[in-house]
Every structure is written in C-alpha cells, then in structure tokens.
Amino acid sequence: MVDIYSPQAIWGRELRHYRQAAGLTQAQMAHKVHFSESLISGIETGQLPASAEFARCCDEALSTGGALYRLLDWRKGQVSPSWFGKWRDKEQVATTLRSYQPLVIPGLLQTEAYARVLLSGDETAVAARLDRQRILTREDPHPPILRCVIDEAVLHRPIGAPLVMREQLHHLLAMVGPRLSIQVVPHGMHSGLLGGFSIATLDGGNDLVYMETAVRGLTTSDQEDVTAAIECFESIRTEALPLSMSTDLIRKTMEERWT
Secondary structure, rough: OOOOOHHHHHHHHHHHHHHOOOOOOOHHHHHHHHHHHHHHHHOOOOOOOHHHHOOOOOOHHHHOOOOOHHHHHHHHOOOOOOHHHHHHHHHHOOOEEEEEOOOOOOOOOOOHHHHHHHHHOOHHHHHHHHHHHHHHHHOOOOOOOOEEEOHHHHEEEOOOOOOHHHHHHHHHHHHHHHHHHEEEEEEOOOOOOOOOOEEEEEEOOOOEEEEEEEOEEEEEEEOHHHHHHHHHHHHHHOOOOOOOHHHHHHHHHHHHHHO
16 A cells, blocks of 8 residues: 655646646656556556656656756655666566576565564664565555575574574565566576676566676666676576476475474
C-alpha cells in the first residue's frame, strides 16, 4: 500500500496538478515527454519513483520553470549513496531483472535479519533495502520478472546466526513462482567468478547494467557493456542447475547446514 504522505507520493501529486492545469490527459502527456502512460500513472499515484530525466522532460513539456526537478531535492537526504540512485530508479520501473550474485543473496531477496547483518545494524539502510523489495509484491503495475542466479557458496556463507540463514533460505524457496526464479551454480570453476551484476530491461526493450566493484556500483547503458553482461549472464545460467534441482539444493542446504 502506498504511503500517500511519502515524498514520492507528494511529488506525484504535484506532477498531476501541473499536468491537469495544462489540460493534458496522461496519454497526451506521454506523447509529449516520450515516457509511457503506465509510468506516468505509476508516478502520479506514488507507486513509482521519478528520475531526474523524467522530471526535466515534464518541466519542459508543462512549462513549470524547473519546479518538478527542484522538488526532487528530497532525495538528497536518502540513505542510499548517490551512485546507487540511478540503478534504484531504473530497478523500480524495469519490466525484467536478471541478477547474478557470487557472494551474497541478491538485495531484492534478502530477509530483514540477513540484511541487518550485512548492513552492520544500520536500521535506516535496512528499511531502504526492504522498501526496494516492494516492487516484487505490488499489484499495479505488475511486478517485474526476476531471474536470479547465485553461486552455491552463497548458501553456505554464514551471514549471521544459523537461524538467520535458515530463515533466509526458506524465504528464497517461498519467493519462487512464475515471475521469479532462482538457479544455483554448483561449487567449482565457472564463468561467473569475477563479480556480481544485474541487468534491467525497461519498458520499450532498453537494457541497463549495474556492476559491482570493490568501492562502488556502476550503472551503464553502454551497448558494448550491456551486450557483454547479457552474454555473461546467459553463459553463467547455462552452467547453473535447473530450477527444480536448484530449489532442492537450497532446501537440502537449509535442512542439513542451518539447523
């Protein structure tokens, strides 16, 4: 359920005010700014975040003098580092997400207790991570399709007490469904040992990549990088166990390793 008094929801109502004052329907607005009508609807109702690029396009189309872009200043107080903001915004509007993680459970699938250990007990950061996960349970627009591949070592790496790990693996099993799959790459040498990354496919088919480094994450739409990441993900995925065997392995690890 959307918090109607959140900064994101308030920003969306401001957009609706300016759009209606200009006498435009959402469909007409979509034509002017070259963003989808469903995205405009989601932003106006507070369900989706507005990117800086979107705000600038709306300011120009509605002749607001830059008011909507300036109103995004509320984000400067967010806990997420600035370099993560671009990926977070795209993640929220993606139609498909593909993620590979060799070290830890992907952030969108972490339990509160697991995230708390990783984030050293920073409750604000934990809340921000859990808030990102709402895209997986929202009703409108539909949740993105999420395809995750993880290294088997992730299932055995102790992040917190055994109870935390057992709860986390149980959560993975519970999340699997038609729009969400998890596959495990067995122990050993494979093509995904160099680092984790995620690929977001946006409405219209454009792809972006988020790559993790030792000091920060990098988000890019560079076609060469995107193509390489997609090829790498598919290569890793061919080395992973099928879905049914992966869930069996997760369940076995949960029951035998984390009791």
